[in-house]
Amino acid sequence: MGDNVFSCNSGIDIAFIPFMPATTMDNVELRIQLKTTKPGALLDAIVLVDGKEIHSVKKQPVENFYFFNNFSYYKEGAHSLCVRFRESGQDGFEETNLSFDIEKERKPLLSGGFIMLGPPNDRMPCSTFTKSTKQMSEKDWERYINEMAKLGIKCIIITVTVQLHTMDGENTAHYDSKLYPRSDISAKDPIRAILRSAEANGQHVFIGLGHTYCGALPNTTDVMDELHALYGDSPAFYGWYESEEVNMRQYNDKLWERWQTLRNHALSLSPVKPFIVSPYADGENNYDKTGSIHPEFLRRLEAGDASFDIIAPQDMVGHTIEGGRLTVKESGEMYRHLAKSCKIAQKHLWANCEAFDFNDDFQLVPRFNGGGMNGENGYIQQIEAVHPYAEKIATFMLNGFFSPKGFEPVIGGEAAVEQCEYYRSYKNSLE
Helix, strand or coil: CCCCCEECCCCCCEEEECCCCEECCCCEEEEEEEEECCCCEEEEEEEEECCEEEEEEEEEEECCEEEEEEEECCCCEEEEEEEEEEECCCCCCEEEEEEEEEECCCCCCCCEEEECCCCCCCCHHHCCCHHHHHCCCHHHHHHHHHHHHHCCCCEEEECCCEEECCCCCCEEECCCCCCCCECCCCCCCHHHHHHHHHHHHCCEEEEECCECCCCCCCCHHHHHHHHHHHHCCCCCEEEEEECCCCECCCCCHHHHHHHHHHHHHHHHHCCCCCEEECCECCCCCCCCCCCCCCHHHHHHHHCCCCCCCEECCECCCCCCCCCCCCCHHHHHHHHHHHHHHHHHHCCEECEEEECEEECCCCCEEECCCCCCCCCCCCHHHHHHHHCCCCCCEEEECCCCCCCCCCCCCCCCCHHHHHHHHHHHHHHHHHC
8 A cells, every 4th residue: 555645634634513422412523624735636535433434435536635524413422423535546545534522412611711911001991810821921821711711611712812002002913923013922832832831731712813893803804824834733723713792683684795705715724614603683673583682683693604613692681781782682682593503504603601701990890799609690691691502612711701710810800709609619518
């Protein structure tokens, strides 16, 4: 057998949505890419799950990637995956094997969370955690990600990689970029540090595509190229996060066009990496039959127009119940409607439960209003309301609102320590 011109690395070229462990309730998407070093080479491939063939190709010409995906519900327990591949005409196959576990049911627990590497210096809402976040070293980030793993956080979403230095200033990058000047955070390469810890812990990382607080970056695809060149070798690099916040109660054609452009570019770089968005729908214009979501948004989603793989809406609960915010009941209705539409479209619905309040100075702080951590519209109730519908539950956000006891620096102050330890106790009570 000659040298195989195709490759399939189990850590980089195979992905599950949702990430494992999934449950018997999830329509799991298996994604596989086979890369060739010989453009135009002919591929023979067979994919088997639990020893049964689910896909095969023969003499398939491949220029860069061959991509295959499959949706399936799995029984509880351990399962095996085998990918066999060769260049047509070769004797025998190479194999890539891995195992995965399916649990019986979901628990109302967090499995993911957003982080910020460094907000604009004069953004008042972030002032409670900006200074301590920006002073974190690479070792600090490694330790923090390790602590989040102990808290059950299997997925890290890096909210912003290109950020305004000040609210009316220039954009700066939290990584070594040729497109933007360097930001003022202390860590030289926090993204690599986060990926390093995540890889050791078996965690999954989404890399965010910039948020300027005044619209999308004009050269996001170039930023994606840089980030993929720098970090595409990490098995922990799970997917992309579009950081621009949009309102689902308003319809916007340009939004769908932008999502399509970015997802197409993501597919060109690595087809297995999912593209996740986190829009919101406040209660300002309540659409009774759609859970606050514009009917055209749901129509286009169900029609197959949605240019994302995962939607993780902000639940809009807490901080204030007035002023367009949602109650726990209203948030649950929003997710119920989205769950029906996502099922039709074969898109993945996750959740983004917000873990903060605004204090009287318009600063973001750990929960104390609207039920606090556990009350009529409390944080625990937020999680319990969405968990029947969402494959995974993330929170906005971790640093600033979940600070482990004894961790230095104390990001977000003692209230963030108290909130973190309250959630830990809640988690332990369910396990």
